Amino acid sequence: MHEFSLAKAAKQTIIDNYKEHRKIIILIGEIQQIDKILFKQALEKEIKELSIEIEYQEIPAKFRCNVCQHEFLYDDLDLTEEEKENIHFIPETIYIFVKCPKCGSNDFNIIQGRGVYIQLPS
Amino acid sequence: MNIKDIRLSGLKFIKEKPVKILVVCSSKGGVGKSTVTFILASLLSEKFRVGVYDFDFTNPSLSTLFNSRLSFHEDYGIVPPEIFKNIFFLSLDSFLDYNYIALRRESVTNIILELLTITNWPEIDYLLIDTPPTITDTLLDIIKFLPNANYIVVSYFSLLSLSSVQRLINVINNSKKEILGVIINEVQKNQKNKFNLRQDILKNFNLKNFNLKNFNLKNFKNIIFLPYIKNIEKFYGKIERIRKLPILKDFKINLDKYILNSS
Numbered sequence: 001m002h003e004f005s006l007a008k009a010a011k012q013t014i015i016d017n018y019k020e021h022r023k024i025i026i027l028i029g030e031i032q033q034i035d036k037i038l039f040k041q042a043l044e045k046e047i048k049e050l051s052i053e054i055e056y057q058e059i060p061a062k063f064r065c066n067v068c069q070h071e072f073l074y075d076d077l078d079l080t081e082e083e084k085e086n087i088h089f090i091p092e093t094i095y096i097f098v099k100c101p102k103c104g105s106n107d108f109n110i111i112q113g114r115g116v117y118i119q120l121p122s
Numbered sequence: 123m124n125i126k127d128i129r130l131s132g133l134k135f136i137k138e139k140p141v142k143i144l145v146v147c148s149s150k151g152g153v154g155k156s157t158v159t160f161i162l163a164s165l166l167s168e169k170f171r172v173g174v175y176d177f178d179f180t181n182p183s184l185s186t187l188f189n190s191r192l193s194f195h196e197d198y199g200i201v202p203p204e205i206f207k208n209i210f211f212l213s214l215d216s217f218l219d220y221n222y223i224a225l226r227r228e229s230v231t232n233i234i235l236e237l238l239t240i241t242n243w244p245e246i247d248y249l250l251i252d253t254p255p256t257i258t259d260t261l262l263d264i265i266k267f268l269p270n271a272n273y274i275v276v277s278y279f280s281l282l283s284l285s286s287v288q289r290l291i292n293v294i295n296n297s298k299k300e301i302l303g304v305i306i307n308e309v310q311k312n313q314k315n316k317f318n319l320r321q322d323i324l325k326n327f328n329l330k331n332f333n334l335k336n337f338n339l340k341n342f343k344n345i346i347f348l349p350y351i352k353n354i355e356k357f358y359g360k361i362e363r364i365r366k367l368p369i370l371k372d373f374k375i376n377l378d379k380y381i382l383n384s385s
Contacts, residue, residue, distance in 0.1 A: 005240045009132025013200060015129045025123070066226075072181035086217050090236055092179075092229045093217045106224055114232070119125040 002089060006116055007042035013118050014047055023053040023121050030061040030074050030113040033088040054058050055121070061113025065100035072101050074113065091115070127342055132239035133267055141173070143249045143271040144302070144381065150283045151255035155276045158348065159252040160187040162274075162381075165363040165374060170247035174202075176213035177264070178254040179233055185215040188357025192216065199242030206361045210244055211235070222318035229260045238267060257293050264311055265297045275304045284342075285307065285368035291341045291366040303344040303380040310350055346376040 010026065018024050026043075028034055036056060044054070062076035079087070083097040091114050100108055144328070146159045159174065167174045176184040185191050192203040202212035208223040214223065214233070219352040225233070243249070251271070253260050264271055273294050287304070294301055349369045353359065357364050 001239060002196055005126065005132070005242060008135070008198075009128040009239050012131035012134055013126050015130045020184055030193060033305060071380065072338075089240070090214070090233060092225065092236070093214070093223070094220050094232045095225060095229065096223050109226070109228075116128045117125045118128060 003039040005060055006037055006044050007046055008033065010043050010118065011052050012045040014050065014052065018052065018118065018120070019050055021052065021120060023055065023065040025119050025121055027053045027057050027059050027117040027119065029059050029091070029115050031087060031091045031094060031110065032053065032114070032116060034116070056082055059071045059113045063098075063100075065103060065105055066107040066109060068100060068103040069106040070102035071111070072099055072108075076101055127235070129235040129239040132342065133235070136238050136241075136243075137293045138271065139198040139243070141243070141246050141249050143251065143268055145251045145261075145268075145271050145273050147253045147255060147261055147273060147290065147294075148255055148275060148276040148283075148287060149257050150277065150286040153255075153276050153278045153283055154253075156183040156187055156252050156256070158274070158276050158307060158356075159184060159250050159303055161348070161364055161370070161373075162359045162377070163188075163211075163250055163368070165247055165249075165377060166382075167361065168205065168365055171208045171245060173212070173243050173246040173249040174211045175241075175249065175251045175304075176211075176215065177234065179214050179230065179253050179260075180223055181254065182218065183217040184211065185213050186254055187358050191219065197242060198249050201242050201244065205242070208244060209361070212241060218291045220356060231263050233262045234260065235269065249354050251257070258288055261293075265299060270301065272297055273301045275301055276307055279309055280308050288341060295341060296355045301343065301344045304342050305346045305348050306349045308350040310365060332345065343381070344380040346373065346380060347383075348373050 014024065028036065041060060042055065062069045062071060077098055086093045087097070091110070094110070095106055099106055130235045144162070146162070148155050148156050156178070163172050163174050172186065188205055188211060190211065191206040192205055194200040194202050200209040205211045206353060251264065252266070275287055275291060277283045291301060291304070351367065351369060
C-alpha cells in the first residue's frame with residue numbers, strides 16, 4: 001500500500017530530526033487522500049520503540065487560479081473515484097483532471113493541502 | 123524547527139539502493155533522448171534488470187517507444203510494471219493517456235520527490251531516467267536529489283545541437299557529477315571521422331567564416347556514435363529486434379566500454 005511507503009518516509013524523517021522530542025505533529029494534505037487509519041497504524045508500528053506522541057492534523061486543500069486569481073477548495077471539485085485514486089498517488093495529476101471553476105484554466109497553484117509534513121508543537 | 127517534508131528523508135531509500143542511475147539528458151530538444159533511453163533499456167535488459175523512469179512529465183514519449191501504457195500496482199508504494207522481460211517502466215503517461223498536463227516548476231519538483239519516495243522498485247541493476255530538454259528544474263532536481271546519478275548526454279551531429287550541449291556538459295561538470303558518455307545520435311556513415319577537431323566541424327558544416335572561438339570539444343569525453351536507424355518506428359516496442367540490429371554493433375561495444383564498465 002502507498003500509505004506504507006509514506007509511513008516509512010515519515011519514520012525516517014522522525015529518526016533524522018525528531019527522535020529526541022516527545023511530541024510531534026504530522027500534517028497531512030487533503031489532496032493526498034491518505035487512508036489515515038492505515039497510515040497511523042503503519043507509522044506507529046514502525047516507531048513504537050521511540051515513544052513519541054503524534055498528533056495528526058489534516059490540512060484542507062486550497063487552490064488559486066494563475067489566470068483569473070479565483071480561489072477554490074477540494075470540496076468544490078467534481079472528481080471521479082478513479083481521478084481521486086490517481087491524485088492520491090501523485091497529487092500533481094490533479095492538473096490533468098481539474099480546471100478553474102471560474103475560467104476553465106488548468107493553470108492554478110495548490111496553495112495548501114499537498115503532501116505530508118512534520119512539525120513540532122508550538 | 124521548521125516544518126519537514128517527509129519525502130526529503132524518504133529519498134534515503136533510493137539513494138541507498140545498490141543501483142546504477144543513468145540520467146539521459148540534453149539541453150537541446152528533439153535530439154533523441156527518449157529514443158536513446160529506449161535503445162539503452164533494450165540493450166541493457168539483455169543481461170541486467172533495468173528500471174526506467176520517464177521524467178519528461180509534460181511530454182512523455184517512452185510509452186510510445188515501448189508501446190506500453192501499463193499502469194503500476196500497489197505494494198508498499200507503487201510498483202512499476204515489468205513491460206518486457208527485465209524492463210520495469212514508470213511514466214505519468216499511464217495517467218495521462220493522450221490527455222495533457224501543464225506544470226509550473228514547483229509541481230515538477232513535487233512529482234520528482236513524490237516518485238522517488240513512493241516508487242517501490244523491484245530488484246534492479248540500472249535505473250534509466252529520461253529527461254526533458256533544456257537545463258531547468260528536472261535536471262537541477264536530479265542533480266540535487268540523486269547525488270550518485272551518472273549522466274549520458276545526447277546530441278545531434280549539428281552545430282546548433284553541439285554548441286547547446288557543450289553548455290549542459292559544463293553544468294554537469296561544474297556540479298561535480300560524472301558524464302559517462304556523449305551519445306551523438308543519428309550519425310550518418312560519413313560523419314564519424316569528421317568529429318574530432320574544431321576545424322573539421324567548421325569544414326563539415328561549411329562555416330569557414332563563422333566565429334566559434336568559444337566553441338570547443340575538449341569536454342566531449344567518451345563520445346559514442348549512435349547510427350541513424352532507418353524507419354525506427356518499425357522497432358517501437360520490439361526490444362528483441364533492437365538487440366539484433368547489426369548497425370548497433372559498434373554502439374554496443376562502446377556502451378560496454380564507457381557505460382557498463384565505468385565504476
